[in-house]
Amino acid sequence: MSIETNTNITVIDHGEGDEPQVNLSPNRTFASVLEARLERRSVLKGSMGAAALGFLGVGLAGCNSGSSSSGSSPAPGPTNPAPTPAALLGFEAIKPALLTDSNADTITVPPGYSYHVLTPWGEPITGTYPAFTSTNTGQDQAEQIGMHHDGMHFFPIEGQDPYEGSSEDGLLVMNHEYVEPRFMHESHRNQALGSGGVLQAGGVRNTDEVLKEINAHGVSIVRIRKGVNNEWQVQPDRLNRRITGQTPMEIQGPVRGSAFVRTKYSPNGTMTRGTLNNCGHGVTPWNTYMAAEENWAGYFRNGDSTRPREHTRYGVSSGTGRYAWERAASGEDQYIRFDASATGASATEDYRNEPNCFGWMVEIDPFDPTSTPKKRTALGRFAHEGVIFAPAVEGKPVVCYSGDDSTNQFIYKFVSRNNYNKATASGTLLDSGTLYVAKFNDDGTGVWLPLVYGRNGLTEANEFTSQADVLVNTRLAASVVGATPMDRPEWGAVDPNNGDVYFTLTNNGGRTVTDAANPRTQNLHGHIIRWAEADGDHTATTFQWDIFLMAGDAGQSGDPNLAGKDLNGEPLTEASMMSSPDGLWIDYDSRIWIQTDIGESSQNRNSFEPIGNNAMFAANPETGEIRRFLTGPVGQEITGVITTPDQRTMFINVQHPGATTTAAEWESGFSRSRWPDQDQNIPPRSATVVIWKNDGGKVGS
Numbered sequence: 001m002s003i004e005t006n007t008n009i010t011v012i013d014h015g016e017g018d019e020p021q022v023n024l025s026p027n028r029t030f031a032s033v034l035e036a037r038l039e040r041r042s043v044l045k046g047s048m049g050a051a052a053l054g055f056l057g058v059g060l061a062g063c064n065s066g067s068s069s070s071g072s073s074p075a076p077g078p079t080n081p082a083p084t085p086a087a088l089l090g091f092e093a094i095k096p097a098l099l100t101d102s103n104a105d106t107i108t109v110p111p112g113y114s115y116h117v118l119t120p121w122g123e124p125i126t127g128t129y130p131a132f133t134s135t136n137t138g139q140d141q142a143e144q145i146g147m148h149h150d151g152m153h154f155f156p157i158e159g160q161d162p163y164e165g166s167s168e169d170g171l172l173v174m175n176h177e178y179v180e181p182r183f184m185h186e187s188h189r190n191q192a193l194g195s196g197g198v199l200q201a202g203g204v205r206n207t208d209e210v211l212k213e214i215n216a217h218g219v220s221i222v223r224i225r226k227g228v229n230n231e232w233q234v235q236p237d238r239l240n241r242r243i244t245g246q247t248p249m250e251i252q253g254p255v256r257g258s259a260f261v262r263t264k265y266s267p268n269g270t271m272t273r274g275t276l277n278n279c280g281h282g283v284t285p286w287n288t289y290m291a292a293e294e295n296w297a298g299y300f301r302n303g304d305s306t307r308p309r310e311h312t313r314y315g316v317s318s319g320t321g322r323y324a325w326e327r328a329a330s331g332e333d334q335y336i337r338f339d340a341s342a343t344g345a346s347a348t349e350d351y352r353n354e355p356n357c358f359g360w361m362v363e364i365d366p367f368d369p370t371s372t373p374k375k376r377t378a379l380g381r382f383a384h385e386g387v388i389f390a391p392a393v394e395g396k397p398v399v400c401y402s403g404d405d406s407t408n409q410f411i412y413k414f415v416s417r418n419n420y421n422k423a424t425a426s427g428t429l430l431d432s433g434t435l436y437v438a439k440f441n442d443d444g445t446g447v448w449l450p451l452v453y454g455r456n457g458l459t460e461a462n463e464f465t466s467q468a469d470v471l472v473n474t475r476l477a478a479s480v481v482g483a484t485p486m487d488r489p490e491w492g493a494v495d496p497n498n499g500d501v502y503f504t505l506t507n508n509g510g511r512t513v514t515d516a517a518n519p520r521t522q523n524l525h526g527h528i529i530r531w532a533e534a535d536g537d538h539t540a541t542t543f544q545w546d547i548f549l550m551a552g553d554a555g556q557s558g559d560p561n562l563a564g565k566d567l568n569g570e571p572l573t574e575a576s577m578m579s580s581p582d583g584l585w586i587d588y589d590s591r592i593w594i595q596t597d598i599g600e601s602s603q604n605r606n607s608f609e610p611i612g613n614n615a616m617f618a619a620n621p622e623t624g625e626i627r628r629f630l631t632g633p634v635g636q637e638i639t640g641v642i643t644t645p646d647q648r649t650m651f652i653n654v655q656h657p658g659a660t661t662t663a664a665e666w667e668s669g670f671s672r673s674r675w676p677d678q679d680q681n682i683p684p685r686s687a688t689v690v691i692w693k694n695d696g697g698k699v700g701s
């Protein structure tokens with residue numbers, strides 16, 4: 001981060017807009033790479049030939065029987081039989097979108113598909129329905145779709161079974177990860193790349209601009225309905241809701257009431273305000289939405305000479321907060337709380353514990369507009385990318401997985417103490433249980449290490465005093481027990497037909513020492529890892545893993561470390577080359593949807609140039625075939641993907657179009673993207689894209 005000051009405006013440049021990183025060296029590395037990943041995979045595949053039962057030939061207990069007793073298990077139903085693998089990808093792969101192409105600043109989908117844009121940033125959904133204008137206030141923003149769409153789910157208006165419920169009427173629920181003030185306020189024309197806050201004379205920020213930015217964060221819940229010609233539209237509805245960086249939330253689970261989360265706002269440590277940097281998401285087996293808090297640490301500052309480990313390990317720094325909200329001119333409590341120093345400017349109040357109230361998974365009931373969102377602390381505190389639930393099995397614990405997206409951080413699994421019962425299941429299942437962290441052994445086996453106070457070094461010897469302490473300091477606990485540092489774990493997905501778990505590892509340019517699960521030094525393009533739990537049981541403490549994809553180019557660079565390879569060790573092609581896999585979802589037929597997020601400082605440049613704009617791909621988990629399905633406009637990432645239950649409509653998000661526009665370009669009135677409005681008076685806007693197949697078939701088929 002750097003701060004440049006001119007006469008009366010300070011521009012704070014935090015670098016890459018959406019991915020501030022904590023660069024920590026690995027706490028442990030493997031002595032050597034025992035064998036090439038893809039070679040080992042070939043051995044495994046050759047010995048089994050039962051890929052339909054999972055890559056290790058293991059079926060998922062209670063999931064693939066077609067029985068109705070497994071509650072919400074999305075087993076193939078009579079109306080949606082899983083197609084044979086060869087039929088999974090039925091579309092023609094499209095080419096990369098290069099800056100030199102005429103389609104560089106638009107959406108491209110395969111022949112036979114169509115799309116339209118829905119719910120752009122600023123679309124009014126509640127209250128007085130204020131129209132989107134360049135002069136919208138902070139209050140207006142609280143009644144409009146937020147900025148920078150990310151994880152997203154379509155909840156049919158009734159019926160929670162993935163194969164039932166309406167495919168024409170439902171709630172679209174989406175996260176808003178971060179904001180770009182330069183696109184929000186006229187006064188911010190000379191903003192540096194990506195983000196940052198602009199200070200006025202006297203070193204303060206305009207209070208309403210701060211409020212607008214806080215209200216552009218969080219989650220949007222909006223009812224949408226399909227009209228004629230596949231045109232979906234926003235509906236005024238009592239369920240429409242904005243959850244923001246100020247919305248009151250309950251703290252639940254083992255950290256509730258602990259000394260770590262007692263604040264001026266909630267002296268008994270049971271409440272907090274707002275959710276921030278909501279990246280990926282999850283959907284519980286009881287049909288609620290989980291929003292992840294990812295790069296929340298940068299929103300806070302702590303100027304003390306000595307900062308607690310629950311701040312430092314996550315990157316709460318002594319500099320200015322990401323958007324300098326703590327300098328709001330009004331000096332009101334809800335803004336200056338972003339200064340978590342015990343001494344200094346805000347020392348008349350004590351906000352030291354405010355950062356401890358962030359870094360959690362937040363549960364939201366989209367069908368109850370009066371419900372209070374709940375931070376589920378038993379799932380751990382880190383840069384949660386998202387959460388993915390294993391199919392629920394009646395009478396068994398609930399299991400979910402979550403990655404910590406920062407360099408050399410970890411992948412986690414939570415197993416509930418109490419068993420799932422479809423009739424009574426609720427979020428309280430997430431308040432007690434065991435949090436595990438993954439250790440990937442070089443021989444293709446893996447083990448889940450429990451993060452339980454008093455065990456495996458999580459004791460006073462390492463300054464752990466309680467389970468709340470272990471959870472507030474999840475990263476440190478994972479290091480102590482010997483978890484495997486990964487190349488930035490992003491989204492996870494579970495194959496609903498065999499239980500295999502996949503995680504994207506987006507990139508790690510700083511890796512110098514490899515291990516079998518992270519086999520590249522300077523891993524610029526990332527990879528996808530997958531595993532099968534022992535005996536197909538998601539509560540198991542051991543697993544076997546493999547690498548599904550090494551992302552990369554199709555040989556253009558001539559550098560083996562940058563070359564992409566598929567499941568079979570074959571080079572990626574023009575149809576499949578990609579970099580920085582991030583968003584991930586496996587549909588009900590087991591199509592793997594992969595979305596990319598090449599950072600704005602890298603995309604369309606140097607070795608990333610031939611790969612083009614960020615895009616979305618579909619893959620066949622058995623054959624490893626990958627085809628590019630969609631390319632997005634300039635400067636953005638593609639993120640968030642879900643279909644309607646009938647799989648005839650797909651929703652994806654385009655986040656931060658135009659982010660590659662330089663400060664000088666924006667100041668002169670030029671933006672590298674004007675998507676989707678293509679109007680010189682409207683800044684580029686994040687938005688949802690609705691996609692369908694013209695013949696009415698399943699998307700991807």
Ligand code: FEO
Nearest residue numbers: 279294385405490
């Ligand atoms: Fe917000 Fe890790 O992507």
Ligand code: CA
Nearest residue numbers: 279490582583
């Ligand atoms: Ca992401």
Ligand code: CA
Nearest residue numbers: 019506582597
């Ligand atoms: Ca990302």
